[in-house]
Amino acid sequence: MNATxxxxxxxxxxxxxxxxxxxxxxSESGSTDEVEVFTWWxxxxxxxxxxALVKVFDEQHPDLKFVNGAVAGGAGSDAKNVLQSRLQNGExxxxxxxxxxxxxxxxxxxxxxxxxxxxxxxxxxxKQFPEGxxxxxxxxxxxxxxxxxxxxxxxxWANPAVLKKAGIxxxxxxxxxxxxIADLEKIKAKGIIPLxxxxxxxxxxxxxxxxxxxxxxxxxxxxxxxSTDWGGSEVKTALExxxxxLSLTNTDRQGLDWPDATQLVxxxxxxxxxxxxxxxxxxxxxxxxxxxxxxAVPVPGTDGVxxxxxxxxxxxxxxxxPKGTEAWLDTIASDEGQVAFNKAKGxxxxxxxxxxxxxxxxQQTAIKSWGEDEIVSSLAHGAATSVNWLTDITSxxxxxxxxxxxxxxxxxxxxxxxxxxPE
Amino acid sequence: xxxxxPSAVKRPRRPKGRIGGHGWVAPVLLILPTVIVxxxxxYGLIGSNINTSLQDRHHIGPSxxxxxxxxxxxxxxDDDFLYSLRNLLLYTATFxxxxxxxxxxxxxxLERKSRGESLxxxxxxxxxxxxxxxxxxxxxxxxxxxxxxxxxxxxxLFGSLHLDFLQNPWWTNEHWGILAIAxxxxxxxxxYVMALFLAGFRGIxxxxxxxxxxxxxxxxxxxxxxxFPQLSPVALSAIIIIGHMSLKVFDLIMAIAGQTNYTxxxxxxxxxxxxxxxxxxxxxxxxxxxxxxxxxLIVPYLVSTYRQERRR
Numbered sequence: 001m002n003a004t005x006x007x008x009x010x011x012x013x014x015x016x017x018x019x020x021x022x023x024x025x026x027s028e029s030g031s032t033d034e035v036e037v038f039t040w041w042x043x044x045x046x047x048x049x050x051x052a053l054v055k056v057f058d059e060q061h062p063d064l065k066f067v068n069g070a071v072a073g074g075a076g077s078d079a080k081n082v083l084q085s086r087l088q089n090g091e092x093x094x095x096x097x098x099x100x101x102x103x104x105x106x107x108x109x110x111x112x113x114x115x116x117x118x119x120x121x122x123x124x125x126x127k128q129f130p131e132g133x134x135x136x137x138x139x140x141x142x143x144x145x146x147x148x149x150x151x152x153x154x155x156x157w158a159n160p161a162v163l164k165k166a167g168i169x170x171x172x173x174x175x176x177x178x179x180x181i182a183d184l185e186k187i188k189a190k191g192i193i194p195l196x197x198x199x200x201x202x203x204x205x206x207x208x209x210x211x212x213x214x215x216x217x218x219x220x221x222x223x224x225x226x227s228t229d230w231g232g233s234e235v236k237t238a239l240e241x242x243x244x245x246l247s248l249t250n251t252d253r254q255g256l257d258w259p260d261a262t263q264l265v266x267x268x269x270x271x272x273x274x275x276x277x278x279x280x281x282x283x284x285x286x287x288x289x290x291x292x293x294x295x296a297v298p299v300p301g302t303d304g305v306x307x308x309x310x311x312x313x314x315x316x317x318x319x320x321x322p323k324g325t326e327a328w329l330d331t332i333a334s335d336e337g338q339v340a341f342n343k344a345k346g347x348x349x350x351x352x353x354x355x356x357x358x359x360x361x362x363q364q365t366a367i368k369s370w371g372e373d374e375i376v377s378s379l380a381h382g383a384a385t386s387v388n389w390l391t392d393i394t395s396x397x398x399x400x401x402x403x404x405x406x407x408x409x410x411x412x413x414x415x416x417x418x419x420x421x422p423e
Numbered sequence: 424x425x426x427x428x429p430s431a432v433k434r435p436r437r438p439k440g441r442i443g444g445h446g447w448v449a450p451v452l453l454i455l456p457t458v459i460v461x462x463x464x465x466y467g468l469i470g471s472n473i474n475t476s477l478q479d480r481h482h483i484g485p486s487x488x489x490x491x492x493x494x495x496x497x498x499x500x501d502d503d504f505l506y507s508l509r510n511l512l513l514y515t516a517t518f519x520x521x522x523x524x525x526x527x528x529x530x531x532x533l534e535r536k537s538r539g540e541s542l543x544x545x546x547x548x549x550x551x552x553x554x555x556x557x558x559x560x561x562x563x564x565x566x567x568x569x570x571x572x573x574x575x576x577x578x579x580l581f582g583s584l585h586l587d588f589l590q591n592p593w594w595t596n597e598h599w600g601i602l603a604i605a606x607x608x609x610x611x612x613x614x615y616v617m618a619l620f621l622a623g624f625r626g627i628x629x630x631x632x633x634x635x636x637x638x639x640x641x642x643x644x645x646x647x648x649x650x651f652p653q654l655s656p657v658a659l660s661a662i663i664i665i666g667h668m669s670l671k672v673f674d675l676i677m678a679i680a681g682q683t684n685y686t687x688x689x690x691x692x693x694x695x696x697x698x699x700x701x702x703x704x705x706x707x708x709x710x711x712x713x714x715x716x717x718x719x720l721i722v723p724y725l726v727s728t729y730r731q732e733r734r735r
Binding site (some may be wrong): 077080081106107111112120197200201250251252269388391395398399401420 | 452482483503563564566568570592594595596597600680683686696699700
């Protein structure tokens, strides 16, 4: 009896110690020199990028302390759920990561993030980012976030050795979907997977590039503001192309994620892969040489158009540390921050004033296009639509992947547009 | 099972005249924390969930007003939701049938005092120790739908055994894909049902069998009229336990197919997707429907157990 009591007392003492230490760490986070940065960058090149950013931040703002609020898992969806409950409870972080563009709609409508237009003017950011990007970032006349990096979604990755086997010259440029599909058929006849694709979101990525190719930049932009008819014959043609392309892909797509699909091209099991330019990191990691081991050109029919997506940082309303938030945004927009982050993450700087001479060969081509091309917003990565609309489109794409019914697919997309179109 | 316990044991009579005559104070104080915590965190939150499901709250941010049963009406006219309900039904039926048949078969074999019983018991029971997420990651590979040269997992096995006709798209089939998800679920929980049945078998006194044999019952008659009736409470609890697990299936599908895959949509996955996109009302409505479906299964069981206990 005595022994159990002693054990119980010891256990209680240990528990209360835990409780005390938990309280201790809680009370610290209220101080004003801390800047909590909320992201889903918890591993891999994303973590490396964040670390590089933090280094620049510490140099630029030695009086402030960076606090990592990263939440891992679910490609950002877990982080977004955690973030939402914090915002609704009035406990926002100093700043949080979000895809730039229309994905911010819900936060803006709910009054959770601040308009940064004045800050852009004050700091001169409106001069350093390209006009096309600023136009795409604007929502209801305001800009609500600062972009940290740019990726390009309409890239076609190819394995020249595989193409040669099928009698197709490498780096060949196609001016239309039909011309490309004709070559894909040739590759299929050789018993090689013509085009690799992975799970649902990569199919959305493929669909958006097909829409972009068939509708052109203007028609594609019109899908998001209502000036292009989702039910029209042009969209129908694009969906038929998409259907054809899907029939030329690997059958096990649902079980793969993007690295597996890109790996098929790297290993020579597939000829082409449509993927955003984070795929570059996969080729680099395996010591492949740009131009000889792999090639990257814009998806057929989308030459001269830069289908962009960007990560960006926001300023929550009633944040715990407004000065700290501005300091972080300052670091994000600074040339040092843009260069350090993007070199580590494998993307390109959004700012045109950043010194990019030390970037890799593929990135140089992307930087060149970024400066010259027409910029449109990516669908699959939150730049073009609200989260709701993207979710509806993704489920239509997923459904089409299993029943292959073009008419129903188009109907689903029309309904998604009607439910979500901005007024 | 409670009904198999002989009810001859009399309860001790409550001693009269407790200290001070306030015999109810201490018990009430003891129960109070539980009542409050369960009241707030279970029933309070169920109430709040039902309330959310009746609101116009389809974006992050506060509700835009009360809409009655509109969200439910929308759900039951939505083809995708009906498809996911159908999936859930198919999955539950397969999962129940599979675990009950396999579990019973294994228990029956082990019950016949076969050699190495404890080894087999451990082998069959072991999968239950693995979490659905962990086994889902493995089954995702086993149930890979690539066929021919790129086949892996089970399709590869069929291929190398020259059973190519067995190769199939597993969970990516539009009509029957959900049944492939039931395969790992059955693998994982048959052992548990076996353990339940084995306990049931062991609870049947040897005398009953002997008596039946003395009366000239054949082996089949012995099972039909003596063993099965004794096992029916066990079967009922197995159905309740497996059934409610099956209706809430989420982690296994997330691990194998992911949340966006169409062919494996079930209400719990849709609830998660709707919640993630900020459509709280729809998410809450799906949650309420799920709760009702589980209640249909469990409430009659609770009522009957309650009655049985009252009778004693």
